[in-house]
Amino acid sequence: MKKKISIIGRYAAFVLVTCILIFSAGSIFPRMGAFASDQGTMVTDDSIKDTPDTGVLYRVMGIVLAGWIGIFVFMLFLERRIRRIEKEMESENESR
Amino acid sequence: MLLRLSPLLMVPTIVLAFLWAPPARTLGEASRILYFHVPLAWISVLAFCVSGIASITLLAGPKEREQRLDTIAHNSAIIGIVFNLLAVIAGAFWAKISWGMYWNWDPRQITIVFLFSIYAAYLCLRIGTHASNAGVKINAVYLILAMIVLPFLVFVLPRMYDSLHPDPLINRAGKIEMDARMLTTLVLSLVSHSMVYAYILSMMNRIVRIETNRRADSL
Numbered sequence: 359m360k361k362k363i364s365i366i367g368r369y370a371a372f373v374l375v376t377c378i379l380i381f382s383a384g385s386i387f388p389r390m391g392a393f394a395s396d397q398g399t400m401v402t403d404d405s406i407k408d409t410p411d412t413g414v415l416y417r418v419m420g421i422v423l424a425g426w427i428g429i430f431v432f433m434l435f436l437e438r439r440i441r442r443i444e445k446e447m448e449s450e451n452e453s454r
Numbered sequence: 455m456l457l458r459l460s461p462l463l464m465v466p467t468i469v470l471a472f473l474w475a476p477p478a479r480t481l482g483e484a485s486r487i488l489y490f491h492v493p494l495a496w497i498s499v500l501a502f503c504v505s506g507i508a509s510i511t512l513l514a515g516p517k518e519r520e521q522r523l524d525t526i527a528h529n530s531a532i533i534g535i536v537f538n539l540l541a542v543i544a545g546a547f548w549a550k551i552s553w554g555m556y557w558n559w560d561p562r563q564i565t566i567v568f569l570f571s572i573y574a575a576y577l578c579l580r581i582g583t584h585a586s587n588a589g590v591k592i593n594a595v596y597l598i599l600a601m602i603v604l605p606f607l608v609f610v611l612p613r614m615y616d617s618l619h620p621d622p623l624i625n626r627a628g629k630i631e632m633d634a635r636m637l638t639t640l641v642l643s644l645v646s647h648s649m650v651y652a653y654i655l656s657m658m659n660r661i662v663r664i665e666t667n668r669r670a671d672s673l
Contacts, residue, residue: 414551415483419472421547422490425540426468429650430461436657443664447671 506601
Protein backbone atom coordinates (compact mmCIF):
# COMPACT_ATOMS: atom_id res chain seq x y z
CA MET A 359 0.00 0.00 0.00
CA LYS A 360 2.79 2.37 1.01
CA LYS A 361 4.64 1.54 -2.21
CA LYS A 362 1.53 2.24 -4.29
CA ILE A 363 1.13 5.64 -2.64
CA SER A 364 4.77 6.48 -3.29
CA ILE A 365 4.38 5.58 -7.00
CA ILE A 366 1.24 7.69 -7.33
CA GLY A 367 2.91 10.48 -5.37
CA ARG A 368 5.96 10.41 -7.62
CA TYR A 369 3.77 10.42 -10.72
CA ALA A 370 1.61 13.27 -9.40
CA ALA A 371 4.72 15.26 -8.45
CA PHE A 372 6.14 14.77 -11.92
CA VAL A 373 2.92 15.89 -13.64
CA LEU A 374 2.72 18.92 -11.34
CA VAL A 375 6.33 19.94 -11.97
CA THR A 376 5.88 19.47 -15.75
CA CYS A 377 2.72 21.62 -15.75
CA ILE A 378 4.44 24.35 -13.71
CA LEU A 379 7.44 24.28 -16.09
CA ILE A 380 5.26 24.47 -19.22
CA PHE A 381 3.09 27.27 -17.90
CA SER A 382 5.95 29.26 -16.39
CA ALA A 383 7.92 28.90 -19.64
CA GLY A 384 4.85 30.09 -21.54
CA SER A 385 4.49 33.16 -19.37
CA ILE A 386 8.21 33.99 -19.07
CA PHE A 387 9.29 33.65 -22.71
CA PRO A 388 6.85 36.25 -24.13
CA ARG A 389 8.23 38.79 -21.62
CA MET A 390 11.83 37.89 -22.46
CA GLY A 391 11.30 38.07 -26.24
CA ALA A 392 12.31 41.27 -27.95
CA PHE A 393 9.40 40.83 -30.36
CA ALA A 394 6.73 40.20 -27.76
CA SER A 395 4.24 42.36 -29.66
CA ASP A 396 4.60 40.07 -32.69
CA GLN A 397 3.04 37.12 -30.85
CA GLY A 398 0.76 35.19 -33.13
CA THR A 399 1.90 36.78 -36.37
CA MET A 400 3.92 35.37 -39.27
CA VAL A 401 7.03 37.13 -40.59
CA THR A 402 5.92 39.80 -43.04
CA ASP A 403 6.96 39.83 -46.70
CA ASP A 404 9.11 42.95 -46.07
CA SER A 405 11.59 40.88 -44.11
CA ILE A 406 12.36 38.51 -47.00
CA LYS A 407 15.78 39.16 -48.44
CA ASP A 408 17.11 38.19 -51.86
CA THR A 409 20.63 37.61 -50.53
CA PRO A 410 21.24 34.74 -48.12
CA ASP A 411 20.89 35.79 -44.52
CA THR A 412 24.26 34.46 -43.34
CA GLY A 413 23.60 35.39 -39.73
CA VAL A 414 20.53 33.14 -39.61
CA LEU A 415 22.25 30.47 -41.73
CA TYR A 416 25.21 30.20 -39.34
CA ARG A 417 22.91 30.16 -36.35
CA VAL A 418 20.88 27.29 -37.88
CA MET A 419 24.11 25.44 -38.78
CA GLY A 420 25.36 25.88 -35.22
CA ILE A 421 22.15 24.51 -33.72
CA VAL A 422 22.01 21.51 -36.09
CA LEU A 423 25.70 20.62 -35.80
CA ALA A 424 25.67 20.97 -32.00
CA GLY A 425 22.69 18.61 -31.84
CA TRP A 426 24.27 16.11 -34.17
CA ILE A 427 27.64 16.15 -32.43
CA GLY A 428 25.70 15.34 -29.25
CA ILE A 429 24.00 12.35 -30.91
CA PHE A 430 27.32 11.11 -32.39
CA VAL A 431 29.01 11.34 -28.99
CA PHE A 432 26.13 9.35 -27.47
CA MET A 433 26.48 6.68 -30.19
CA LEU A 434 30.24 6.47 -29.56
CA PHE A 435 29.53 6.16 -25.84
CA LEU A 436 27.17 3.21 -26.52
CA GLU A 437 29.75 1.52 -28.79
CA ARG A 438 32.50 1.91 -26.19
CA ARG A 439 30.22 0.61 -23.45
CA ILE A 440 29.45 -2.53 -25.48
CA ARG A 441 33.15 -3.12 -26.09
CA ARG A 442 34.02 -2.54 -22.43
CA ILE A 443 31.36 -4.99 -21.19
CA GLU A 444 32.45 -7.62 -23.74
CA LYS A 445 36.09 -7.23 -22.66
CA GLU A 446 35.14 -7.54 -19.01
CA MET A 447 33.14 -10.69 -19.78
CA GLU A 448 36.10 -12.16 -21.65
CA SER A 449 38.48 -11.52 -18.78
CA GLU A 450 35.93 -12.95 -16.31
CA ASN A 451 35.66 -16.12 -18.41
CA GLU A 452 39.45 -16.43 -18.65
CA SER A 453 39.90 -16.04 -14.89
CA ARG A 454 37.39 -18.85 -14.37
CA MET B 455 26.50 -3.85 -40.57
CA LEU B 456 24.32 -1.58 -42.73
CA LEU B 457 23.09 0.17 -39.59
CA ARG B 458 26.70 0.91 -38.57
CA LEU B 459 26.96 3.08 -41.65
CA SER B 460 23.92 5.15 -40.61
CA PRO B 461 25.98 7.94 -38.96
CA LEU B 462 27.85 8.34 -42.26
CA LEU B 463 24.57 8.92 -44.12
CA MET B 464 24.07 12.00 -41.96
CA VAL B 465 27.07 13.69 -43.66
CA PRO B 466 25.44 13.98 -47.14
CA THR B 467 22.17 14.94 -45.42
CA ILE B 468 23.82 17.87 -43.64
CA VAL B 469 25.71 18.87 -46.80
CA LEU B 470 22.54 18.77 -48.95
CA ALA B 471 20.50 20.63 -46.33
CA PHE B 472 22.94 23.53 -46.16
CA LEU B 473 24.50 23.67 -49.63
CA TRP B 474 22.07 22.16 -52.14
CA ALA B 475 18.49 22.67 -50.99
CA PRO B 476 17.16 26.19 -51.62
CA PRO B 477 15.76 28.27 -48.75
CA ALA B 478 11.95 28.35 -48.56
CA ARG B 479 10.32 31.41 -50.11
CA THR B 480 8.80 32.96 -47.02
CA LEU B 481 10.87 31.31 -44.32
CA GLY B 482 14.36 32.11 -45.68
CA GLU B 483 17.53 30.42 -44.39
CA ALA B 484 15.78 29.39 -41.17
CA SER B 485 13.78 26.89 -43.23
CA ARG B 486 16.87 24.61 -43.29
CA ILE B 487 15.95 23.52 -39.76
CA LEU B 488 13.07 21.70 -41.50
CA TYR B 489 15.46 18.90 -42.59
CA PHE B 490 16.20 18.12 -38.93
CA HIS B 491 13.13 19.31 -37.03
CA VAL B 492 10.63 17.22 -39.05
CA PRO B 493 12.72 13.98 -39.02
CA LEU B 494 13.34 14.36 -35.27
CA ALA B 495 9.59 14.64 -34.68
CA TRP B 496 9.00 11.74 -37.11
CA ILE B 497 11.50 9.54 -35.28
CA SER B 498 9.92 10.31 -31.93
CA VAL B 499 6.50 9.24 -33.29
CA LEU B 500 8.06 6.13 -34.89
CA ALA B 501 9.86 5.25 -31.65
CA PHE B 502 6.67 5.63 -29.60
CA CYS B 503 4.79 3.43 -32.10
CA VAL B 504 7.53 0.78 -31.91
CA SER B 505 7.31 0.79 -28.11
CA GLY B 506 3.52 0.46 -28.33
CA ILE B 507 3.69 -2.40 -30.85
CA ALA B 508 6.35 -4.17 -28.75
CA SER B 509 4.03 -3.80 -25.74
CA ILE B 510 1.08 -5.32 -27.62
CA THR B 511 3.30 -8.25 -28.68
CA LEU B 512 4.50 -8.57 -25.08
CA LEU B 513 0.97 -8.90 -23.73
CA ALA B 514 -0.16 -11.25 -26.49
CA GLY B 515 3.01 -13.32 -26.87
CA PRO B 516 4.67 -16.10 -24.84
CA LYS B 517 6.30 -15.40 -21.49
CA GLU B 518 9.82 -16.29 -22.73
CA ARG B 519 9.86 -13.25 -25.00
CA GLU B 520 8.54 -10.89 -22.31
CA GLN B 521 11.96 -9.66 -21.17
CA ARG B 522 13.18 -9.01 -24.70
CA LEU B 523 10.04 -7.14 -25.78
CA ASP B 524 10.02 -5.11 -22.57
CA THR B 525 13.60 -4.03 -23.32
CA ILE B 526 12.68 -3.02 -26.88
CA ALA B 527 9.60 -1.09 -25.71
CA HIS B 528 11.53 0.69 -22.94
CA ASN B 529 14.59 1.60 -25.04
CA SER B 530 12.41 2.76 -27.94
CA ALA B 531 10.40 4.99 -25.57
CA ILE B 532 13.62 6.49 -24.20
CA ILE B 533 14.89 7.26 -27.72
CA GLY B 534 11.46 8.70 -28.57
CA ILE B 535 11.61 11.00 -25.54
CA VAL B 536 15.11 12.24 -26.43
CA PHE B 537 14.21 12.84 -30.10
CA ASN B 538 10.95 14.48 -29.06
CA LEU B 539 12.89 16.86 -26.82
CA LEU B 540 15.35 17.60 -29.63
CA ALA B 541 12.41 18.29 -32.00
CA VAL B 542 10.92 20.71 -29.43
CA ILE B 543 14.30 22.48 -29.01
CA ALA B 544 14.90 22.68 -32.79
CA GLY B 545 11.34 23.95 -33.26
CA ALA B 546 11.79 26.55 -30.52
CA PHE B 547 14.93 27.92 -32.22
CA TRP B 548 13.09 28.02 -35.54
CA ALA B 549 10.14 29.78 -33.87
CA LYS B 550 12.50 32.37 -32.37
CA ILE B 551 13.98 33.12 -35.81
CA SER B 552 10.68 33.11 -37.74
CA TRP B 553 8.07 34.22 -35.22
CA GLY B 554 10.23 36.18 -32.77
CA MET B 555 9.69 33.94 -29.75
CA TYR B 556 10.73 30.48 -28.59
CA TRP B 557 7.27 29.61 -27.33
CA ASN B 558 4.10 30.77 -29.09
CA TRP B 559 1.35 28.55 -27.66
CA ASP B 560 0.95 27.09 -31.14
CA PRO B 561 -1.24 23.92 -31.15
CA ARG B 562 1.66 21.81 -32.46
CA GLN B 563 4.04 23.13 -29.82
CA ILE B 564 1.56 22.36 -27.07
CA THR B 565 0.66 18.87 -28.31
CA ILE B 566 4.28 17.77 -28.81
CA VAL B 567 5.20 18.93 -25.29
CA PHE B 568 2.10 17.15 -24.00
CA LEU B 569 3.29 13.99 -25.78
CA PHE B 570 6.70 14.45 -24.15
CA SER B 571 5.13 14.64 -20.69
CA ILE B 572 3.03 11.50 -21.35
CA TYR B 573 6.17 9.48 -22.12
CA ALA B 574 8.27 11.14 -19.42
CA ALA B 575 5.54 10.06 -16.97
CA TYR B 576 6.02 6.53 -18.32
CA LEU B 577 9.64 6.66 -17.14
CA CYS B 578 8.44 7.58 -13.63
CA LEU B 579 5.92 4.74 -13.73
CA ARG B 580 8.62 2.31 -14.84
CA ILE B 581 11.04 3.36 -12.09
CA GLY B 582 8.30 2.67 -9.57
CA THR B 583 6.97 -0.59 -10.96
CA HIS B 584 9.80 -2.35 -12.80
CA ALA B 585 10.95 -4.37 -9.78
CA SER B 586 7.68 -6.33 -9.65
CA ASN B 587 6.61 -8.99 -12.16
CA ALA B 588 3.30 -7.21 -12.73
CA GLY B 589 5.25 -4.03 -13.44
CA VAL B 590 6.27 -5.22 -16.90
CA LYS B 591 2.60 -5.66 -17.83
CA ILE B 592 1.52 -2.36 -16.24
CA ASN B 593 4.21 -0.55 -18.26
CA ALA B 594 3.11 -2.35 -21.44
CA VAL B 595 -0.53 -1.32 -20.89
CA TYR B 596 0.56 2.29 -20.30
CA LEU B 597 2.61 2.32 -23.52
CA ILE B 598 -0.34 0.92 -25.50
CA LEU B 599 -2.66 3.61 -24.08
CA ALA B 600 -0.05 6.27 -24.91
CA MET B 601 0.16 4.95 -28.47
CA ILE B 602 -3.64 5.25 -28.81
CA VAL B 603 -3.48 8.91 -27.71
CA LEU B 604 -0.51 9.65 -30.01
CA PRO B 605 -2.32 10.05 -33.39
CA PHE B 606 -4.82 12.47 -31.84
CA LEU B 607 -2.02 14.63 -30.46
CA VAL B 608 0.12 14.51 -33.61
CA PHE B 609 -2.36 14.42 -36.49
CA VAL B 610 -5.83 15.42 -35.27
CA LEU B 611 -5.65 18.19 -32.62
CA PRO B 612 -3.08 20.42 -34.42
CA ARG B 613 -5.28 20.39 -37.54
CA MET B 614 -8.40 21.41 -35.62
CA TYR B 615 -7.05 24.85 -34.67
CA ASP B 616 -5.37 27.68 -36.58
CA SER B 617 -1.63 27.24 -36.46
CA LEU B 618 1.46 29.33 -37.16
CA HIS B 619 3.04 26.18 -38.58
CA PRO B 620 3.12 25.89 -42.37
CA ASP B 621 0.92 23.23 -43.99
CA PRO B 622 2.16 19.71 -43.35
CA LEU B 623 4.20 17.94 -46.05
CA ILE B 624 1.03 16.43 -47.48
CA ASN B 625 -1.17 19.53 -47.40
CA ARG B 626 -4.90 19.92 -46.82
CA ALA B 627 -5.55 19.33 -50.52
CA GLY B 628 -3.75 15.98 -50.22
CA LYS B 629 -0.82 17.11 -52.39
CA ILE B 630 2.91 17.52 -51.83
CA GLU B 631 3.77 21.05 -52.96
CA MET B 632 7.48 21.27 -52.32
CA ASP B 633 10.50 22.05 -54.45
CA ALA B 634 12.05 18.80 -55.79
CA ARG B 635 15.45 19.54 -54.19
CA MET B 636 13.86 20.31 -50.84
CA LEU B 637 11.77 17.14 -51.02
CA THR B 638 14.82 14.99 -51.94
CA THR B 639 16.79 16.41 -49.01
CA LEU B 640 13.88 15.89 -46.64
CA VAL B 641 13.38 12.27 -47.75
CA LEU B 642 17.12 11.55 -47.42
CA SER B 643 17.05 13.14 -43.98
CA LEU B 644 14.06 11.01 -42.95
CA VAL B 645 15.86 7.85 -44.12
CA SER B 646 19.15 8.72 -42.39
CA HIS B 647 17.41 9.70 -39.15
CA SER B 648 15.40 6.45 -39.23
CA MET B 649 18.60 4.45 -39.67
CA VAL B 650 20.26 6.30 -36.79
CA TYR B 651 17.23 5.48 -34.64
CA ALA B 652 17.42 1.78 -35.61
CA TYR B 653 21.17 1.74 -34.87
CA ILE B 654 20.83 3.40 -31.45
CA LEU B 655 17.93 1.06 -30.55
CA SER B 656 19.91 -2.03 -31.60
CA MET B 657 22.92 -0.90 -29.53
CA MET B 658 20.82 -0.16 -26.44
CA ASN B 659 19.07 -3.54 -26.74
CA ARG B 660 22.43 -5.26 -27.16
CA ILE B 661 23.80 -3.65 -24.00
CA VAL B 662 20.80 -4.88 -21.98
CA ARG B 663 21.11 -8.38 -23.51
CA ILE B 664 24.84 -8.65 -22.77
CA GLU B 665 24.37 -7.41 -19.21
CA THR B 666 21.51 -9.87 -18.62
CA ASN B 667 23.65 -12.76 -19.93
CA ARG B 668 26.54 -11.60 -17.77
CA ARG B 669 24.36 -11.54 -14.67
CA ALA B 670 23.02 -15.02 -15.52
CA ASP B 671 26.60 -16.31 -15.97
CA SER B 672 27.77 -14.94 -12.64
CA LEU B 673 24.92 -16.63 -10.73
